[in-house]
Amino acid sequence: RKMMFLLRKLADKGHTIVLVTHATNNINACDYVCFLAQGGRLAFFGPPNDAKTFFDKTDFAEIYSALEPTEQNKNIPVEAEQRFKASPYYQQYVRTPLEQGPAGRANVIDSTVEVKPPRRGNPMKQFRLLTMRYMELLKNDTGNLLILLLQAPIIALILFFLAAPLTFSPTSVATCPPNPQVPQTTPSKVDCQNVVNALNTPQGAQFLVQKGLTEPEEVERSIAPGSGGDAQKILFIMAFAAVMFGVINGAREIVKEEPIYRRERTVNLGIIPYMFSKITVLGVLCLLQSLVLVIFVNLRAPLHHSTLLPPVLEIYISLFLTSIAGLMTGLAISALAPNTDRATSFIPIILIPQVIFSGIIFPLNNPVLQILGAFFPSRWAMAAMGSTVGLHGDKLGGDDFSYQGTLFSTHTQAAATFHLLLMWFALLVTIVALGALTAYFLKRKDVRG
Structure with missing residues (x-):
């Protein structure tokens, strides 16, 4: 019940509320009700009280029973739709609003007008x-x-x-073990800077000339696998x-x-x-x-x-x-x-x-x-x-x-x-x-x- 009254308040503020329900206790809070028979056939659309009058029922629950097909008459949904379309309620609440609304004016709209797709938000x-x-x-x-x-x-x-x-x-990333071929290197050191220092001496420069290498090349060669x-x-x-x-x-x-x-x-x-x-x-x-x-x-x-x-x-x-x-x-x-x-x-x-x-x-x-x-x-x-x-x-x-x-x-x-x-x-x-x-x-x- 609280939910129905909350929806009623939203509708009173200008919102359109569409509710699918089988609970009929508070259905009078709606402006309109729509009854669909088996197969999606429209059996009624209009104000709630008019629905009782149209179906000649005192309770909304009885309307459901009246629309169900039986063994004797399986065409009840079809007949219900035909009966509604022939009633003044259909003319008043369906045909006339459709003809006067946007759907009814659709045939006079210029076909060259471009229909814009829905815009995405900011x-x-x-x-x-x-x-x-x-x-x-x-x-x-x-x-x-x-x-x-x-x-x-x-x-x-x-x-x-x-x-x-x-x-x-x-010294851990680049380890240079002692290399007796390189003059002036300290046998106990594994620091590659030791090799660099040795190659910067006159003997080291002569060694590089003999080998045909540059200092970075020889140092890199000295690094242990x-x-x-x-x-x-x-x-x-x-x-x-x-x-x-x-x-x-x-x-x-x-x-x-x-x-x-x-x-x-x-x-x-x-x-x-x-x-x-x-x-x-x-x-x-x-x-x-x-x-x-x-x-x-x-x-x-x-x-x-x-x-x-x-x-x-x-x-x-x-x-x-x-x-x-x-x-x-x-x-x-x-x-x-x-x-x-x-x-x-x-x-x-x-x-x-x-x-x-x-x-x-x-x-x-x-x-x-x-x-x-x-x-x-x-x-x-x-x-x-x-x-x-x-x-x-x-x-x-x-x-x-x-x-x-x-x-x-x-x-x-x-x-x-x-x-x-x-x-x-x-x-x-x-x-x-x-x-x-x-x-x-x-x-x-x-x-x-």
Whole structure:
């Protein structure tokens, strides 16, 4: 009863309320009632009290019984429709309003007038409202929010205890064992700076002339195979974790509210505001997760070397871009999957190739593998972060494209900077491409709906 009176108040304010009900106790609160017989046949339309008069019944419930076909007369719905159309009620409440209303004037409308499609709402206003709503939903879903927030600290703590304090020190990343062929080197030192100092002496310069090498070439040759292996492992776990965080953050966030999305799309919801409301909120989460990883690792194993920016900032940018690429992968999955279970099952299928094509476990030393690796963010993340800390790909079984840093390297500062920026650009291209793919999958829901 309260619901009916609430709807009555809304109608009194100028709203149009259409209610489908079989409860007849408060039907007098309506302006009009419409009775449909079996097969969708119109048996009556008009004020509630006129319905009782038309059917000659004292109770609305009796009208339902009067419209049901019986064994003796199965044509009751057809006869009821014909009877109504022949009554003055049909002329008064159906035919005349239709002829005088927009439908009746449709035949005189100029056929050249362009019918404009429904306008979408203001994109910025939609974006703000959707973002606020999504934040509220996340805040209320405490269980899911807690899982998302605890991911990074747990992995960061594991890395904190795994990493050795000198993992990223120059002597660990590039180890040069004593080389008796190089004059003036100190036999007990493994610091590559020792080789550099020896090659800067007259005897060292003469040695380089005899060998036909430059100083950076000889230093790079002196680096022991496997140097920087521990640093590479820590960086790989960080890169994989960043991708994983992003994918998990986004994999369920569209598909779980698909009915709401479809309903709002029929009104005025825009795809871009909807998509960016997800990216903004979850992007902040990725930002925080990447920050936690970098802080914990840097506290345990300080980052010493970089190419363009301070080491911590450079690694942080690479991780954040990687996490956003993972997020866009997750949102693409969520927009494609028909239900949350299917979306969850996609996650391992996406994450396992991140391991294979990162270039760490299996070297990407042929063109086919390198082309395939280009589709996975972990490949670009490792190339960027490995170059930052000064890893040497040839010493770790990688391809020449993997790492191009400046730590005891033949690469110039300009070449190393270009390589780093290129890796960041590749991650940005991946993000944009996955965003376009997500928008396409969302648009397809309109067709399937």
